[in-house]
Amino acid sequence: xxxxxxxxxxxxxxxxxxxxxxxxxxxxxxxxxxxxxxxxxxxxxxxxxxxxxxxxxxxxxxxxxxxxxxxxxxxxxxxxxxxxxxxxxxxxxxxxxxxxxxxxxxxxxxxxxxxxxxxxxxxxxxxxxxxxxxxxxxxxxxxxxxxxxxxxxxxxxxxxxxxxxxxxxxxxxxxxxxxxxxxxxxxxxxxxxxxxxxxxxxxxxxxxxxxxxxxxxxxxxxxxxxxxxxxxxxxxxxxxxxxxxxxxxxxxxxxxxxxxxxxxxxxxxxxxxxxxxxxxxxxxxxxxxxxxxxxxxxxxxxxxxxxxxxxxxxxxxxxxxxxxxxxxxxxxxxxxxxxxxxxxxxxxxxxxxxxxxxxxxxxxxxxxxxxxxxxxxxxxxxxxxxxxxxxxxxxxxxxxxxxxxxxxxxxxxxxxxxxxxxxxxxxxxxxxxxxxxxxxxxxxxxxxxxxx
Ligand code: UD1
Ligand code: MG
Numbered sequence: 309x310x311x312x313x314x315x316x317x318x319x320x321x322x323x324x325x326x327x328x329x330x331x332x333x334x335x336x337x338x339x340x341x342x343x344x345x346x347x348x349x350x351x352x353x354x355x356x357x358x359x360x361x362x363x364x365x366x367x368x369x370x371x372x373x374x375x376x377x378x379x380x381x382x383x384x385x386x387x388x389x390x391x392x393x394x395x396x397x398x399x400x401x402x403x404x405x406x407x408x409x410x411x412x413x414x415x416x417x418x419x420x421x422x423x424x425x426x427x428x429x430x431x432x433x434x435x436x437x438x439x440x441x442x443x444x445x446x447x448x449x450x451x452x453x454x455x456x457x458x459x460x461x462x463x464x465x466x467x468x469x470x471x472x473x474x475x476x477x478x479x480x481x482x483x484x485x486x487x488x489x490x491x492x493x494x495x496x497x498x499x500x501x502x503x504x505x506x507x508x509x510x511x512x513x514x515x516x517x518x519x520x521x522x523x524x525x526x527x528x529x530x531x532x533x534x535x536x537x538x539x540x541x542x543x544x545x546x547x548x549x550x551x552x553x554x555x556x557x558x559x560x561x562x563x564x565x566x567x568x569x570x571x572x573x574x575x576x577x578x579x580x581x582x583x584x585x586x587x588x589x590x591x592x593x594x595x596x597x598x599x600x601x602x603x604x605x606x607x608x609x610x611x612x613x614x615x616x617x618x619x620x621x622x623x624x625x626x627x628x629x630x631x632x633x634x635x636x637x638x639x640x641x642x643x644x645x646x647x648x649x650x651x652x653x654x655x656x657x658x659x660x661x662x663x664x665x666x667x668x669x670x671x672x673x674x675x676x677x678x679x680x681x682x683x684x685x686x687x688x689x690x691x692x693x694x695x696x697x698x699x700x701x702x703x704x705x706x707x708x709x710x711x712x713x714x715x716x717x718x719x720x721x722x723x724x725x726x727x728x729x730x731x732x733x734x735x736x737x738x739x740x741x742x743x744x745x746x747x748x749x750x751x752x753x754x755x756x757x758x759x760x
Contacts, residue, residue: 313434314358314359315355315357315409315411315412316361316408316411316491317352317361317412317414318363318403318411318412319349319360319414319415320363320413320414321368321375322364322365322368322386322390323365323417325417325540328541328542328545329541333365334539334540336370336371336374337539339419339420339552340552340553340575341577343374344416344419344539344548345378347552348415348416349362349378349379350423351414351422352379352426354424354426355412355427356427357410359383359408360379360382361383361384361385362382362384362385362416363387363399364385364386365387368386385403386399387399392507392511393413393509393511393513394509394511395509396512397413397498398499404491407492408491409433409490409491410490411488411490411491412488412489413486413487414426417538418485418536418537418538418539420534420535420536420537421531421535425442425529425535426486428529429486429488429529430488432527432529433490436525437525437527438522438525438526439489439490439516439524439526440527441463441484441486441526441528441529442486442531443483443484443531444533445481445482445530446533449480449482453467453468453485453511454466454481454483455482455483455528456476456479457481462526463516463526463528464517464520466483466513467513468505468507468511468513483513485538487515490519493524497515497519498512501514501515535551553574557570557573560581564581564584566586568586568587572589572590572591573591574591574592576594578595578596579593582618584601584602585602586603586604588607588623590607591607591623593611593612594610594612595612596613597611597613597614597616600616600618600620601619602618603622604620604621604622607623607625608624609622609623609624609625609627610628611628611632612629613630613631614628614630614631615634616628616638617634617636617637617653618637620638620639620640622640624642625642626642626644626646627645629646629648630648631647632646632648632649633649633650634655635653635654635670637653638651638653638654638657639655639658641656641657642658643661644657645663646663646664647662647663647664649666649667649680651663652668652669652695653671655670656671656672656674658674658676659676661678661679662680663691664682664688665682665689666691666693666707667693668693669693669695669696669697671695672694672698675703675719677703678701678702679703680707681704681705681707689707689708689709691708691709692709693705693710693711694711694715695714696713697712697713697714697715697716697717698716699711700716701719701720702719702720703721703722706722706723706724709724709727710726710727712726712728712731713729716731716732716733717734718734718735720736722735723735
């Protein structure tokens, strides 16, 4: 079984991605908040592959950096000239020469392939096949290599579009590009590939005929077309995003999250939900968000790098930025922004407020329009608000500053000094009243107007 077999995965990421029309290399474009390369490396890890080689284009330190960030033990190789997929695989010749049971080849611009599918390719080798190719039935096969079968349905060759006869072009069963090869003979087979074809390239796909000529079985593993979607331009990038989001939503709902309009909720692969979370329409979850049991995320909220405690309530129109940590039963209401701040159990920040670099104690109540003034143009400072404190509406808390537990701050205050526990601080102009002033003002002004 595959558990005892060792595998090397070669991820081809040397493509130029011309059709992306981008300064960013294609494989670093993101799907569901994560680079396409990261998705592929994630699937490879899921499939229990212990050695990874990534083939990058010349000078692509950024691609190399992303590969090493995600798989620190990966080896990277540079393909200087782009002479075809087999040539790209051979750039990692040294890694192949180490010798492992399974050699897997993946494309970094095919980001939706699952770990289970990679395992299925490995299983085919474990069952004796010399090579396994991932196939799919294409709605429109144009441009893909076709999987050619004999009468018994066995894979005999892969024919590229440009080299195919009319009869071969009629075949709808296509090559997704992913392959598993017997790791002990792969190097020998790959070395025999020539470039006498329509494109003058070294086609990895030729390895099927070579393996069969040496008496080994070639197998087809079938995948769904959505899983093997290759991204060449930004329309396909958006299609991949749609497929990825659909998967994430289904997984969240299967785990007990209610979404009123799932097609309007955007998730990241690392979004974590408890049970019975309710998400209203039009909510965006960026990377690093965890939401506890029974929390409600109201419409039009945006969360990133934030944790929401059980039973907490967020939005509508709330923004939780990195470091926002809401304890259980906390409430963040409309037009409220929270950044790098802890809200204690049951604390309420209900309207029109900015809380940044702060600690808000349990059951504190932050009035409408409160602002923590956390930045002086050079440094950030912390605001500490004790449990059960009450901050009157439209107050500015100029950090560093501390409002003690149970203290009150009068509405409209600009608080620059610490407030003692259970005290009242009022820091605003004192109200004066002149009796009858308005009435006499009106009489005088009216008289002036008549004179004119
Ligand atoms: C390839 C397959 C084709 C399959 C299709 C699926 C071959 C010969 N053909 O064709 O059967 O249906 O994928 O999408 O394998 N790359 C390099 N260096 C190179 C050439 C390619 O790194 O010199 C990388 C590309 O960046 C890409 C992948 O390999 O990630 C596939 O290359 P591409 O040129 O897109 O191959 P296709 O012609 O689409
Ligand atoms: Mg392609």
